[in-house]
Amino acid sequence: MAKLIVFAAILVALLALAQASRFTITTTVDEEDLDLDLDNPYGGQSRRCQLQILQQLQKIRRCQQYLSTRRGQSEEMDATIEQYGEGQQGQKQQQLQECCQGLRNLENRCQCQGIREAVRRALEQLGQGQQGSKEVQQIMEAARYLPRQCQLKIQQCPV
Numbered sequence: 400m401a402k403l404i405v406f407a408a409i410l411v412a413l414l415a416l417a418q419a420s421r422f423t424i425t426t427t428v429d430e431e432d433l434d435l436d437l438d439n440p441y442g443g444q445s446r447r448c449q450l451q452i453l454q455q456l457q458k459i460r461r462c463q464q465y466l467s468t469r470r471g472q473s474e475e476m477d478a479t480i481e482q483y484g485e486g487q488q489g490q491k492q493q494q495l496q497e498c499c500q501g502l503r504n505l506e507n508r509c510q511c512q513g514i515r516e517a518v519r520r521a522l523e524q525l526g527q528g529q530q531g532s533k534e535v536q537q538i539m540e541a542a543r544y545l546p547r548q549c550q551l552k553i554q555q556c557p558v
Contacts (some may be wrong), residue, residue: 448509452516458501462517462545465494467524469541499549510546511556518542518558 452459468491498517505513521538542558545551 445509448506448512451505451509452513455501455504455513458497458504459513459517460520461494461501462498462514463520463524465491465498466517466521466538466541468494469537495548498545499551502545502549502551507552510551510553514542514545514556515558517545 502510502513518538521542522535525534525538539558543556546553546556
């Protein structure tokens with residue numbers, strides 16, 4: 400019987416020791432630090448950027464409209480928004496101004512994704528059968544000039 404009591408006491412001591420040494424590790428991931436969304440075909444878009452783009456969606460759509468109206472035009476794409484002239488208050492001017500405002504409202508690291516979203520929408524509007532066409536090339540070229548036209552801190556965006 401004494402052996403049983405000693406065995407039980409040792410067993411209780413071991414269980415107490417095991418409970419005392421048990422700990423929990425909690426890992427917290429800050430979404431701001433994530434720059435890769437594997438489900439995103441364009442890559443590099445965090446949830447934070449997605450939310451910002453959604454908040455600026457109306458102005459991003461103006462980028463889409465601006466890119467769509469650039470098809471078939473030979474205007475100088477190097478012109479900044481100020482170089483269009485104050486007297487020009489045409490539809491294209493307004494689209495570019497609102498587009499640039501929307502892009503500037505995005506964090507710098509989200510601006511290229513905003514441009515890519517506008518390109519995606521413009522190409523979608525153009526239609527599937529136009530892949531590789533001159534219109535597609537003109538939309539892509541116009542999109543490459545948006546950072547400069549909008550005077551963004553980023554100067555190049557792969558589109």
